[in-house]
């Protein structure tokens with residue numbers, strides 16, 4: 001009998017709805033070939049909702065979402081709402097509330113995608129980022145004292161718990177083990193003399209359980225340099241919340257731009273739904289014009305199917321996406337093309353029929 005999936009869709013702001021529409025289109029095109037069905041429920045949360053209700057999502061939003069198998073998110077943020085309010089009102093509460101402690105971001109250069117580095121081949125850029133997603137620098141703890149006075153000051157505290165740090169390392173080591181690859185941990189223990197010294201020591205402690213995995217610890221500044229100069233030296237990378245956030249945007253540039261970078265916010269224990277999204281923002285500069293590249297959103301949808309256990313469906317989505325990228329026949333303007341978001345989605349759907357027979 002038919003497996004039935006319930007997906008909550010939060011298209012959000014800006015280009016969010018344009019790109020998630022294409023992801024859903026591709027998911028629906030796959031349905032006829034597989035023994036499962038999908039129900040999409042759309043939640044109108046985001047900045048428009050905020051203007052109407054003074055909140056980014058329903059008060060019982062998490063409770064509503066908890067009934068779903070997964071969440072498919074577009075992007076959150078609009079110039080009419082301060083970014084820290086929109087982020088802390090929707091995205092971060094879901095990541096934290098659902099204990100989605102892994103932010104998985106594949107930085108892979110697909111053949112045909114425009115890498116800004118010279119002489120880099122697709123096989124040279126294939127990095128799986130495992131970013132801590134619930135604490136660290138984004139713990140949300142701090143203060144703002146004496147506002148408006150001469151001695152005003154702020155503090156923002158990072159939090160690294162043993163539980164939170166150990167579990168992200170273990171997840172990263174397991175990924176490295178699965179892929180028979182090396183693991184790099186990103187640090188800054190020379191300057192951050194409490195948090196990152198602790199981070200390093202826990203990394204070395206967990207590493208003892210994985211004697212066959214080659215490891216290295218690199219400072220984040222050196223890491224940024226090496227990602228540009230020698231991207232081939234990285235397989236799996238584990239990073240704290242802030243460092244992972246920054247380095248994966250650099251990674252997105254290496255893989256051809258924000259239009260290619262996808263991510264999953266994973267609750268590995270599966271006691272809450274996981275959430276999949278393109279890692280780009282709402283791109284207010286191009287919203288509503290059909291200019292947004294939907295590859296990242298389609299890639300995120302493929303990651304979602306893989307997480308749900310539909311490995312074959314996920315593979316076919318990725319094959320169709322790779323074919324579309326490689327052909328370069330239908331591309332949005334960020335890639336030098338003349339086609340719309342929708343036309344690119346249509347092309348991926350068309351290519352599903354082609355790759356299906358070879359899968």
Ligand code: NAI
Pocket residue numbers: 015019074075076077078079083087091258259277278279280281282283284285286291292293294296334
């Ligand atoms: P952004 O990722 O929205 O845009 C950066 C640049 O990349 C812009 O020039 C944009 O046009 C371009 N771009 C992004 N996605 C693209 C796509 N799919 N196709 C073609 N071009 C694309 O980042 P920015 O400008 O820093 O932030 C805009 C808003 O998005 C802010 O409100 C910010 O807080 C929010 N944001 C939300 C995120 C999320 O929901 N996960 C992540 C990052 C930012």
Ligand code: MG
Pocket residue numbers: 245246249279
């Ligand atoms: Mg980011």
